[in-house]
Amino acid sequence: MARPLGAVRLRKANSAVLAVGVALVLFVLLLVISSSTPDFSPARKAAAALHPLSPPTSPFRKSPAGAMLQPPPVARYNLNNVTTTARPLENRENILLLTPMARFNPAYWDNLLRLSYPHELITLGFILPRTREGNLATRELQKRIAHVQTQAPERDRFKSVVVLREDLDPALSPLASQDERERHQLARQKARRAAMAKARNALLVSTLGPSTSWVLWLDADVVETPPALIQDLARHDKPIVVPNCFQRFYNARTQAMDERPYDFNNWIDSDAARELASAMGPDDVLFEGYAEMATYRTLMAYLAKDDDNDDDEGERDLHEEVLLDGVGGAALLVKADVHRDGAMFPAFPFYHLLETEGFAKMAKRLGWEAVGLPNYKVYHYNE
Template identity: 85%
Template sequence: MARPLGAVRLRKANSVTLTVGVALVLFILFFLMSSSTPDFSPARKAAAALHPLSPPTSPFRKSAAGTKLKPPPVTRYNLNNVTTTSRPLENRENILILTPMARFNQAYWDNLLRLSYPHELITLGFILPRTKEGNLATRELQTRIAKTQTQSPERDRFKSIIILREDLDPSLYPLATQDEHERHKLANQKARRSAMAKARNSLLFSTLGPSTSWVLWLDADVVETPPTLIQDLAQHDKPIITPNCFQRYYNSKTKTMDERPYDFNNWIDSDTARELASKMGPEEVLFEGYAEMATLRTLMAYLAKEDGEEGRDLHEEVPLDGVGGAALMVKADVHRDGAMFPAFPFYHLIETEGFARMAKRLGWEAVGLPNYKVYHYNE
């Protein structure tokens, strides 16, 4: 019998083909769902905060859509149980890395990802200005964060990440540009360092949680550190400790890559500096590294020994009276005790140098490691 015109004869599907097809559909659905939802281990899920008002350094898991949010829990914290030791890795101590950021540098982020300390114990905190450069940096930072926290293996994802924006009228920002030449003009230092101090304090007070053991201040332009930076600094068990910040550059005289000191805010005080300060008015600030203010302080930047030099020890310590913020490791208890970054002249010092003086007044000492180097981006 003839078939009607246009009729299609269906062939019975093979069972193997159906099985493969179903498996493929299930795989695609699993991939789409898992790519948008971080797959954390049970240990991480158990430690996640149950409410958005929980401490900011605890990762937060969103409730399912349509679920009624429970009231915030009443939680008691015994800070005596928070350890800050020379063996943070063995004791599973939580690290808070804080970075004021005006511009995004990919090398900074890449270096951050290379840190060997377990990322599940690291919380990142950033504060960025509401400027054109700050808006661009925020977008770039958010892009890298989204990729790391959703697409990277779990071991590379950080415990939690917090981004703050400065609540300041853009017209009040002390500098129109973040170019290195403008940033380091002496005439710009008081306004610039005061704004930096306010940003640091806002970031610190908004992110320091009850389980934080150490706070690592890391400059947004620090692009190279040893992967073991956290463990190396913590092993000294000092309240405040800082490495030496250098800068790699091309030496046109030797036609080779070379390095030079960068951070001159790590210093040992001098009689000359104290005498200069004694003659200053109450609102004047003494800045380091300027010919107009020859302090004759001992700068840690110039205490570094060359590679191979006799007696060179990476972990040699020197006491400091002033510190910089390029890479600064602080026991959380120092900040909890009230040591912050003065945005005003504090004994004629301001920001990180003022922080060192304030911490010392509270009984906390600072040390530096002249031969242990981190590297700042060379503009």
């Protein structure tokens, strides 16, 4: 008999297909249940935010599947209860560690994991450019983050991690080219440093939370620091404190490993620099370290004492302080209140300064001082 038009012959379901379907349903149910109960310690659960719109400095619990999302709670914060002291470890003070990154350096990440400050008190923040190198760096960074936050012991997991992508024109990106010689050319400095300032500001305002006590800026190419970097810098109890950034290299003359200064943006101003600035137009910028504009400033990079001269007072020498008028961003510890007070990284000529050097000037105008530690060293990657 002919089958009526449009009739459909039903076939008996294959048992293997049914088994796969049941397994898939069970997997989805397990995923929903597990995602609603994150594996945090009681201390972390107590600090967890109650809503996704809460500040990003704490993780939040997801609502159960199908549950109606409650309206955001009214959050009240008493910033007078946020301490910023010389003993951050004992006072359980929260650290916001921020890094603008264009390419991923495994040595930077390994050094980050060696920091002895409790990771559950550290929030990490990164901003990366939308370039080919930036895309590669983002993938590598996310691999490391996923491994640490899900597979490492809980003591090694960070409080939370924020990854941002910058929307700057790649041609203006401060990290569009990572060749050291090219990116430090004087002709590129104004656009590069202005773009870097915008990236820093975007990262800062997106991550600074009401419980943050300190902000540590750490360059993505800083590959070696003392494990107690945070505690060592905070013990000075200064609004802004910066160590000396050096670079290890092979000295062909002595045929041995050696070190040399790297960051020349930590300086004490000079009369010559002030005279140069006074003759500049309103949009001109004074850059340090170029023969075309000799400033004769006192550079902290050259104030470091040789290790061979260490004596019984070496510990005090390690923490010797000098007042600074300009700072670099290789490693920079800032009390969060300095940023809350309005000290940012100017992307425009501010007293003929940009970015981190302009930040030091802006902070000083707001009444905050910066100190440098000439004998306390961190090390930059040697290209």
